[in-house]
Amino acid sequence: MRVAVVVFPGTNCELDVAHALTSLGGEAELVWHRETDLSGFDGAVLPGGFAHGDYLRTGAIARFSPVMSEVGRMAAEGRPVLGICNGFQVLCESGLLPGALIANRDLAFICRFVDLEVVDTGTILTGAAEPGQRIRIPLNSYEGNWVDPSRTGRIAVRYVDNPNGSQGSAAAVSNREGNVVGIMPHPERGSDELLGSADGLVLLEGFLRSLVPA
Amino acid sequence: MKVTVEITRRPEIADPQGTTIQRALSDLGHTGVVSLRVDRVIHLEVNGDDPERVKEEVEAMCRQVLANPVLEDFTVEVLG
Numbered sequence: 576m577r578v579a580v581v582v583f584p585g586t587n588c589e590l591d592v593a594h595a596l597t598s599l600g601g602e603a604e605l606v607w608h609r610e611t612d613l614s615g616f617d618g619a620v621l622p623g624g625f626a627h628g629d630y631l632r633t634g635a636i637a638r639f640s641p642v643m644s645e646v647g648r649m650a651a652e653g654r655p656v657l658g659i660c661n662g663f664q665v666l667c668e669s670g671l672l673p674g675a676l677i678a679n680r681d682l683a684f685i686c687r688f689v690d691l692e693v694v695d696t697g698t699i700l701t702g703a704a705e706p707g708q709r710i711r712i713p714l715n716s717y718e719g720n721w722v723d724p725s726r727t728g729r730i731a732v733r734y735v736d737n738p739n740g741s742q743g744s745a746a747a748v749s750n751r752e753g754n755v756v757g758i759m760p761h762p763e764r765g766s767d768e769l770l771g772s773a774d775g776l777v778l779l780e781g782f783l784r785s786l787v788p789a
Numbered sequence: 790m791k792v793t794v795e796i797t798r799r800p801e802i803a804d805p806q807g808t809t810i811q812r813a814l815s816d817l818g819h820t821g822v823v824s825l826r827v828d829r830v831i832h833l834e835v836n837g838d839d840p841e842r843v844k845e846e847v848e849a850m851c852r853q854v855l856a857n858p859v860l861e862d863f864t865v866e867v868l869g
């Protein structure tokens with residue numbers, strides 16, 4: 576099971592994601608954003624960072640990176656596509672997830688552990704978790720406030736104390752099919768007790784379990 | 790041709806920056822501000838001499854990338 580971990584100019588969480596997936600027995604390979612062929616990969620992760628400097632809007636330039644047409648193809652084929660933090664923003668800009676991410680309600684960059692609750696276990700991120708399971712992992716973002724005027728987003732994980740004003744307290748959102756998910760907090764930064772939490776592993780485990788051979 | 794694009798956030802979408810600035814103005818004694826929104830202006834110079842065609846091209850840019858249709862509206866003004 577090979578996972579493409581997409582690297583845009585300005586991405587900075589790719590090694591953490593690859594390490595966490597590898598520690599769970601997954602096979603993760605870094606893929607530069609100019610790649611035009613992801614055949615042979617069973618799923619993709621768009622990690623956190625500041626793709627293309629977050630210029631214009633977060634994710635606005637990244638969605639036109641060459642690799643994104645392949646990410647779109649994988650999503651349309653039903654393959655697992657996960658965006659974390661900035662990756663979530665890229666997926667919204669791409670139209671692969673509904674809504675958009677705007678500045679946090681209190682205009683503060685939030686960098687701390689947050690408590691989450693799994694509300695929908697039918698997605699590629701939450702399949703290994705129990706409904707109602709509590710998870711504590713770091714949030715690290717300024718534009719983490721998800722808005723969805725279309726009200727079509729499927730909330731997979733919610734904040735217990737909505738720190739950024741997200742609609743429906745959404746921390747992770749899925750497309751209708753459940754195979755494309757964006758999560759604002761960082762499961763990979765809560766993937767080892769050395770980091771203060773290993774709660775994120777159940778999410779990454781769910782992602783790996785959802786992979787089927789390409 | 791010189792073109793100005795104004796990108797405005799839809800009224801129903803919260804503007805935390807605008808709210809914060811409005812509150813700060815009120816704290817400074819400017820209590821008469823009833824609404825404040827922070828928007829984005831982009832200035833372009835585009836090849837071409839037909840204002841209509843230039844406007845159409847820049848509007849296409851807005852729909853494609855400059856504005857996010859989920860959040861924003863845009864107006865394009867060709868200054869000549």
